[in-house]
Amino acid sequence: MEFLMILVLLVVIVLIAVWLFIARQGDAEFEFIIDQRTDFILEDLTDKTATLSCKVPFVNKGTQGGTIMDAYPRHLLPYEQYDGVEVSSRMELSTAPRTDNYFEAVIIPQGTGGTVVITVKFTAKAGGIQEALGQMSELNVDMPIDIVYQIVARSLWYIHKKRMIMTCDEIMRAMQAKGAAK
């Protein structure tokens, strides 16, 4: 009986030690720092399209390295709110630019981070893009963009979202900075 008690005690001690080890080890923890993003700037303008981009920093503030398996921007502009433009968006690492909207999985060690570039292209459904975006501004339509990212680290994979807002004022400022709007 005494032997059994000692055995149970040993098992409990080992379990507590393992639990403490894992708790102390922690895991990766990613954050896209929306507050520190740059303003959108106008990258390209044609009669029908306007392409804008901004940079968003991110950090792995956890205690373990982690992998961003996939990440993409999800823009939200329902036609009930504004039906004058079609929107497409893409995201890539600033250190690995690409134009195919494919996010190559990347390992981010703990305590480090990087920057993603979000590119948004507006295409006027009818008429010119300057007019369409001007109307969007008149209607005071802001467009939320969710940064959706999938993480694999020590624990099971998960998908998180972080929301940023692309305001109509910001779009107008970007257009004005390049002389494309009054």
Added chain:
Amino acid sequence: MAELELVPVRTRILTDKDNIVDMIEKYAKHDVGPDDVVSVAESVVAITQGRITRPEDLKVCFLARLLCRFVPQEGSLSSCYGMQSAMDTEGQWRIFFAMMIGMLAKIVGKSGVFYQMAGGQTALVDDVTGTMPPFDKCLVYGPHDPHGVAEEIKSRLGCYGAAVADVNDLKRSAVLGVSEGLDPKKLARILIDNPFGNASQRTPIVIIKNYANAEKMAKDQA
């Protein structure tokens, strides 16, 4: 004059729809002579054999979630998905006991015991990001029957020999399978500088030119 020359061969991205021997024949045959050895990257052989999986498709057991915590985070088994892949190929209890004995061995100053005991596939699992797009989001297992693959390459191309190699930029080189008569350790030394390049899926084949002549000369000198 028989000097060894390493010639990487560029291919398109190979997938599980391809047969590796057919692809080597297609992209490298015109450069391969009877004195040459053809080496191919193990991860690409595995991909063409369909030995890949997505983390989302794996059912991770409690043991995998626990044991991955004891692997340094640089290793492929440090994620529960890498650990589960190893368990799926080698058996979860084999991995468990190898880990226990490996830990005890480490306490007495002997490292590498885990990988010796856990089975050949354990060290070959590539975690996500281990390969180029579109397989960067997949885990890649080690290849099946690398010796058989090497023999088939040799017989199809009529070359001196063939090898399936696992080489990386960290000066780690291992030859997993060779055709008869080749020395895997010698080939591993030849390939140590990773002629496949960092993105080995783009140049998954390396022809070792004049291997037979160089070997003959070395024997004569000896």
